[in-house]
Amino acid sequence: LAAAGVESPVSDARLLLEAAAGASRADILAEPRRPLSGEQEALLEAYLARRETREPVSRILGVRGFWKLMLRVNADVLSPRPESETILDAVLPWFEVGAAFTVLDLGVGSGALLLAMLAERPAARGLGVDVSEEALAVARDNAAHLGLAVRAAFLRTDWTSGLADHGFDLVVANPPYIPSSVIAGLAPEVRDHDPRLALDGGLDGLAAYRELAPQIMRVLKAGARFALEFGPGQASPVAELMAAAGAVEIKVVKDLGDRDRVLTGSKKALG
């Protein structure tokens, strides 16, 4: 895997071995010399061959851990990234565990943000929208297998099109933000395996935020808050777009790698 240019060959090999052997990390630590059956060995070889072509582990296994959830993923959704957990770190303290509120996830993809939110806040309800019907099918499947379907609704629409004004207590979004010209130079795992619709932020990477800024302010209730992920160098332009749309209390939150990652803010309270 290292020879194939894989960034984290040791941990990837471990994950593929665990899956092929049907064993947990603890099983392997407890019994490191267990033999693989012929079937398991063939499966491991097949997994490794795919990983050598730079297919991501999440796509080979069809699952990806995010927050405390195990999500199903396929070619129709972005494999959720640990950096996006910054949104959850930022917004969860705003709502007590038993708080009943409504959350809108714009560009829901696999359901990662919405479902992690609903799992943490058992009285919350949410709506996830996406333009991709195929992505919504994945999000619905994840909501069902995680037992969250009764509190999650999904809708195919272009951002907030068709949604009522002032409907939500919280809006979260991880929109596509990579400048179009940068995509060809990304690692094959991203470039060839994440959907273009989930990556491409137009000429300067900010196309989605220009559309989203006024729309987020429209669908938030007075006094309600939002959290938006963005990419490298985008903190100021995204903050300016949100401020121009009327957002207040704007703050930039860093991810665990100490990079600016999420913009939070709110809509002015009434009176």
Ligand SMILES: C[S@@+](CC[C@H](N)C(=O)[O-])C[C@H]1O[C@@H](n2cnc3c(N)ncnc32)[C@H](O)[C@@H]1O
């Ligand atoms: C970067 S992915 C984020 C997926 C998921 N929220 C996550 O954090 O893992 C962006 C998502 O926005 C969706 N999207 C792109 N343009 C859209 C639009 N105009 N309206 C609604 N969703 C859109 C894509 O299909 C994709 O699922």
